[in-house]
Amino acid sequence: MRPHLWDPWATARTAPGRTAVVADDETCTFAELTGRADALADALRARGVPDGAVLSTDLPTGPRFFALALAALRHGYGLFPLAPELRALPVGPSLLTDTGAVLHVTTGSPAADGPALPCPAVGDDELIAGAAGPAAGPAAAVPPAAGHLVFATSGTTGLPQAVVRTRPARPYKGVAVTARYAAGLDRGPHLMANPTYHLGTLGPALYALQAGSAVVVQRTWSTTAFAELADRYAADSVMLSPDRLTDLVGAGHAPRRRFRVVFHGGAACPPGVKRAAIGLFGPVLHEYYGTSKSVLTEITTPEWLARPGSVGRPLPGIRVEVTRDGRPLPPGEAGEIGIRLRAADRDPSEAPVHATGDVGFLDADGYLFVLGRAGTPEELRAARLEHEVRLLPGVTDAVVVLGGAAPVCFVEHGADPAAPDPVPAVEASARGLGLASPRVVLAAPGSLPRTPSGKIRRAGLVGLSGAGAAAGGGRG
Incomplete structure (x- = not known):
């Protein structure tokens, strides 16, 4: 099947009443979604926001957020989704400065708590309501170049950083709809089980929405709610980070109806977890790897x-x-x-x-x-050790922390009671790689601190190496 171009405005013309986005008690059709996107773009022009300018937003993932994202893509603006927890940090305002954001779009009245932002803030409803007058200038006769998304890194090893992606040179044309991604007018919804602003979680949802599929956002995570939502809406695709996969494998929860594709990425997935997930969902897992710039x-x-x-x-x-x-x-x-x-x-x-x-x-x-x-030769050896530890039976994730007299290897382990003690194998692998004998800290699956995208937050492990009991056990 050859891919064909499609976009939400085409869906709105073909099936205006088709459900576009569901998030808790919020829902909208494709006609409502694209209508709001166009209204937001008109409001931005009326406010005098120039072509190509970067906006930031902390709108929760749902109908309002996706309307703003589509407004940016179709009408030529950059959009930097800023997670509320990032906005509250001292680094939040500097991220907006780094991206050159000229306006922050939020929900309701702009919040006064947290560090002051380096640009004006406005509620999305207020923005539209304020555009009752004439626009600052006539709409361009030639469609503008497409907008683009800006992302922040996960901050696994330190503070998050903004990554500005290149703006496309051509007008917005939607997406090339291909069968392997299980999206389109003839497909069921995409279940967004990680409602974060990371490229790995947002990308598959935006693709599905543009291709004509509805997006169902699971804002509160639980394995039972996941299966219930998937069955209620007859979802055909889903994106799951490895920690979500680990939870589902441990609980044994899968929808009664099989997904056509299960996307996963954003962090390393131990082979044992992935094999169990294939057994749970069938041979439909589709893994990807990329950076904040692009899927690779x-x-x-x-x-x-x-x-x-x-x-x-x-x-x-x-x-x-x-x-x-x-x-x-x-x-x-x-x-x-x-x-x-x-x-x-x-x-x-x-x-x-x-x-x-x-x-x-x-x-x-x-x-x-x-x-x-990795960076230094020692960090390369530590990375190889992490890789080898993830291959061990019963291991659901692993991180090696350097900096002391000996490395500390955090190992999430215990999902399979029959799996052998991993400590001797970890120590043997470290010796084979020329590393000092590590202190091994065993932790329950999913118990180590993680970023919203599912990666183990290395900076959050500082201080845990000396508290084995807090992490679930320790040996060295």
């Missing part, structure tokens, strides 16, 4: 079963390079992962190769294996 690779379930641990091959037009000291490495040898983006996704002023900050290796067939974050 994808892998299907059959491909992954042939290459456990891989995150797939690069998408068309993207090149992945693995180097050390600027030298390309042969298949199987670990080094720094760099990417060459498509020309449309790259600013001409940027370097041709973007450093991801991750390390890994390519196999002989071009499939990428990501080991983790």
Whole structure:
């Protein structure tokens, strides 16, 4: 099946009463969604917000948020979703400064608590109501270049940073609808079980919505509510971060109706968890790997079963390079992962190769294996140790923290009571990699601090290494 272009305005013309977004007791049709998106764009022009300007927002994921996102994409604005917890931090205002945001769009009256923002704030309803007069200028005869989204990094190792993506040069055209993503007018909703602003969680939902599928947002997580929502709305696709997969595997909760595709990404998924998830949902898992700039690779379930641990091959037009000291490495040898983006996704002023900050290796067939974050040779060995620990039976995640006399290896373990004690294997792997004997801190699955996108927050582990009981047990 050849892909075809589609967008929410086409759905609104074809099926105006079709449900577009559901979030708790909020719901809207495609006609209502696109109508609000156009009203927001008219209001922004009436306010004098220039073409290409960046807006920020902390609207909760739901109808209002997606209307603003579509307004930005179609009418040529940048949009920086700023999670409320980030806005409340001292770093919040600096993120807006880094993106050049000129207006913050929020819900109701702008909140006065938290650090002052470097730009005006306005409620989304207030913004529309204030556009009753004539616009600041006539609408452009030629459609503007498409808008773009701006994201913040997860902040797993420190403070989050804003990543400005390149604005497309052409007008908004929607998305290329392809069968493998299970979205479109003939498909059921996409269940957004991680209602965060991270590219990995927001991207699949925005794709489904633009392709003509409804988006059902699960704002409060529980495994039973997940299965109930999926069955109630007959969802065909879902995005799950590895921690959500771990929860579902542990609870054994799956909808009665099978998904057509289960997307997952955003963090490393231990092979044991993924195999159990395949057993729970069927061979429909579709993993992806990327950065805040772009999705880079994808892998299907059959491909992954042939290459456990891989995150797939690069998408068309993207090149992945693995180097050390600027030298390309042969298949199987670990080094720094760099990417060459498509020309449309790259600013001409940027370097041709973007450093991801991750390390890994390519196999002989071009499939990428990501080991983790690294910089120094010792950090590379620690990343390899994390990778090897995740392969152990019963392990649901692992992180190695350096900085003391010996590394500390946090291991989430215990989902399978029959799995062997991982500590001897961790110690043996560390010796084989030339690392000092680590202190091993065992933790219950899902108990380590995580970012909203599901990654273990390394900065939150400071102080836990000396408190084994608090983490679930410790040995060293």
